[in-house]
Amino acid sequence: MTRLFNDPAAFADEALEGFAAAHRRWVRPVTGGVVRAVPTPRGQVAVVVGGGSGHYPAFSGLVGQGLAHGAAVGNVFASPSAQQIRTVARAAEAGAGVLLMYGNYAGDVLHFGQAARRLTADGVPTRTLAVTDDISSATAEEAAKRRGIAGDLPVFKAAAAAAEQGADLEEVVRVAEHANARTRSFGIAFSGCTLPGAEDPLFTVDEGRMAVGLGIHGEPGIGEEAVPSADEAAELLVGKVLAELPEGVERASGGRAAVILNGLGSVKYEELFVVYRRVARLLAEAGVEIVDPEVGELVTSFDMAGVSLTLTWLDDELEALWTAPADTPAYRKGSVERPQDLPDEVPAEADGGTEAVPEATEESRVTGRLVAETLTTVRDTIDAHAEELGRIDAVAGDGDHGIGMQRGSTAAAEAAEHAVAAGAGAATVLHRASDAWADRAGGTSGALWGVILRAIGDALGDSERPTADRVARGVTDASAGVRSLGGAEVGDKTMVDVLVPFADMLAAEVAAGAALTAAWDTAAEAAAKAARDTADLLPRMGRARPHAEKSLGTPDAGAHSLALIVRAVHGVLGTRKQAPAVGGADRK
Numbered sequence: 392m393t394r395l396f397n398d399p400a401a402f403a404d405e406a407l408e409g410f411a412a413a414h415r416r417w418v419r420p421v422t423g424g425v426v427r428a429v430p431t432p433r434g435q436v437a438v439v440v441g442g443g444s445g446h447y448p449a450f451s452g453l454v455g456q457g458l459a460h461g462a463a464v465g466n467v468f469a470s471p472s473a474q475q476i477r478t479v480a481r482a483a484e485a486g487a488g489v490l491l492m493y494g495n496y497a498g499d500v501l502h503f504g505q506a507a508r509r510l511t512a513d514g515v516p517t518r519t520l521a522v523t524d525d526i527s528s529a530t531a532e533e534a535a536k537r538r539g540i541a542g543d544l545p546v547f548k549a550a551a552a553a554a555e556q557g558a559d560l561e562e563v564v565r566v567a568e569h570a571n572a573r574t575r576s577f578g579i580a581f582s583g584c585t586l587p588g589a590e591d592p593l594f595t596v597d598e599g600r601m602a603v604g605l606g607i608h609g610e611p612g613i614g615e616e617a618v619p620s621a622d623e624a625a626e627l628l629v630g631k632v633l634a635e636l637p638e639g640v641e642r643a644s645g646g647r648a649a650v651i652l653n654g655l656g657s658v659k660y661e662e663l664f665v666v667y668r669r670v671a672r673l674l675a676e677a678g679v680e681i682v683d684p685e686v687g688e689l690v691t692s693f694d695m696a697g698v699s700l701t702l703t704w705l706d707d708e709l710e711a712l713w714t715a716p717a718d719t720p721a722y723r724k725g726s727v728e729r730p731q732d733l734p735d736e737v738p739a740e741a742d743g744g745t746e747a748v749p750e751a752t753e754e755s756r757v758t759g760r761l762v763a764e765t766l767t768t769v770r771d772t773i774d775a776h777a778e779e780l781g782r783i784d785a786v787a788g789d790g791d792h793g794i795g796m797q798r799g800s801t802a803a804a805e806a807a808e809h810a811v812a813a814g815a816g817a818a819t820v821l822h823r824a825s826d827a828w829a830d831r832a833g834g835t836s837g838a839l840w841g842v843i844l845r846a847i848g849d850a851l852g853d854s855e856r857p858t859a860d861r862v863a864r865g866v867t868d869a870s871a872g873v874r875s876l877g878g879a880e881v882g883d884k885t886m887v888d889v890l891v892p893f894a895d896m897l898a899a900e901v902a903a904g905a906a907l908t909a910a911w912d913t914a915a916e917a918a919a920k921a922a923r924d925t926a927d928l929l930p931r932m933g934r935a936r937p938h939a940e941k942s943l944g945t946p947d948a949g950a951h952s953l954a955l956i957v958r959a960v961h962g963v964l965g966t967r968k969q970a971p972a973v974g975g976a977d978r979k
């Protein structure tokens with residue numbers, strides 16, 4: 392149970408503020424996360440890590456000499472936004488490029504990928520690496536789909552130590568890929584975590600049972616067994632991890648490995664030591680030499696009761712990097728040389744102020760006002776359903792869909808109002824709302840809603856006549872944009888299952904001559920049905936995929952929220968018969 396919080400939606404920001412205040416020796420807060428207090432030496436590759444909050448010490452606690460140069464920190468269990476990542480990377484980079492590192496989760500992959508493209512366009516050479524150590528989350532044949540759990544630490548550390556030793560960006564990437572390929576983890580859990588403000592844990596296991604193959608977001612395990620003794624738990628974990636040796640490691644015997652026994656949040660250190668005692672013996676019996684083991688909390692999931700075992704199979708290169716010194720708030724090893732002349736406190740960054748809006752016609756400004764009003768209604772609709780969306784997402788996902796959508800829609804409505812007050816046209820209102828939604832929400836749906844609003848804005852423009860045809864084209868482009876960015880298709884059990892039929896129906900109705908409000912009504916009906924139908928699908932993308940069968944009978948959270956939103960938008964359109972974009976006479 393997370394007991395101490397103020398506003399749950401502000402939990403991650405407030406935790407980061409307190410963390411930075413408590414660790415000034417190591418870190419400096421920047422917009423979107425933290426960077427080292429000791430600036431990156433000129434010419435050194437910067438390793439910037441990141442992910443959602445709720446996993447401390449991942450990710451902010453791993454920033455310091457010998458480890459990460461910066462961490463982008465998202466909302467609870469949600470990826471940081473591309474904009475946050477970019478700001479942190481810009482503050483950390485020192486002329487030799489940036490490697491962005493994160494666990495392999497849909498939201499992280501989308502946002503870090505976008506950030507890399509923007510940084511490259513800014514002239515900062517940038518590469519990405521998603522850690523994939525969790526062997527329970529996909530088969531060896533589909534290793535690229537595996538999640539990143541406690542293996543984040545040794546992979547981050549190898550890359551950062553190589554950067555510290557002067558490797559260039561290509562070399563740091565090679566080392567990171569090599570460390571990732573040689574890292575394997577497996578975990579078990581006795582109870583799920585309870586998110587700030589939530590009543591119930593994300594999953595429960597019956598008394599005397601445990602989940603096998605845990606995730607770090609309170610995802611239930613992939614199987615269930617009776618709770619073992621500490622020794623039996625050690626036997627299970629060691630057996631699983633030794634069963635899949637990486638390429639280049641012929642046999643366990645004679646191998647050397649970095650070993651991490653990780654507590655997920657509420658398994659006590661003494662319990663971990665009891666388990667580790669047997670882990671160490673079993674590995675010794677298997678002929679594995681343990682190098683610098685770690686027993687403790689390194690990647691957590693709030694108060695989840697769970698434990699995972701990670702092995703990174705070392706060669707000479709990886710061993711030197713694993714044993715190299717590091718000095719961060721949560722992870723220290725050996726002694727690092729600390730520069731004497733630390734910079735004075737860096738002044739807080741000025742917030743960008745209000746950027747002037749591009750020219751717009753009066754007609755487009757009227758539509759901009761309608762868009763802002765619609766976004767306010769979207770925000771209110773999401774507020775009213777936030778708890779329900781979180782509950783649906785918790786069935787097979789991480790329970791954060793309500794919070795993420797709330798943060799995104801609130802920020803979008805606010806940005807739209809500011810843009811309208813500055814005299815913006817429809818495109819600019821939607822573009823500002825798109826950036827605000829993606830930036831504030833993070834997570835998979837934050838990136839995708841950013842794409843949706845931007846595509847509709849592009850179609851409406853700031854000076855063109857806002858016709859029903861343009862709206863329909865914008866929605867069609869949004870549908871294509873979401874599929875292109877997220878890679879999901881109809882049938883994968885995502886919001887795409889609703890967006891595609893909605894866009895297709897809207898385009899068909901408008902092409903057949905219907906006025907926008909009537910066409911939207913018919914399309915929203917199709918969206919509601921498509922959202923309900925996702926209950927019968929097995930997820931093939933995103934957080935729910937490893938728990939496919941658990942989600943049968945429950946609709947997809949992102950599909951449901953999209954259907955709610957398009958219905959709410961119809962409510963606004965229906966009250967504005969005079970608005971330029973909604974009258975049948977304005978079809979062309």
Ligand SMILES: Nc1ncnc2c1ncn2[C@@H]1O[C@H](COP(=O)(O)OP(=O)(O)O)[C@@H](O)[C@H]1O
Pocket residue numbers: 468469470497498784788789791792793795833834835836837839873877878879884885886887932933934947948949950
């Ligand atoms: N690849 C994808 N393409 C389109 N939609 C996706 C994809 N992956 C997940 N989603 C949608 O995102 C929703 C979850 O959004 P969010 O709560 O932000 O996710 P997460 O916490 O997993 O980042 C899912 O219910 C699904 O509709």
Ligand SMILES: O=C(COP(=O)(O)O)[C@@H](O)CO
Pocket residue numbers: 441442443444446467468469470471493494496497498499608789833834835934
């Ligand atoms: O939760 C995380 C990001 O995953 P999403 O795909 O955005 O849900 C993060 O904690 C793991 O790095």
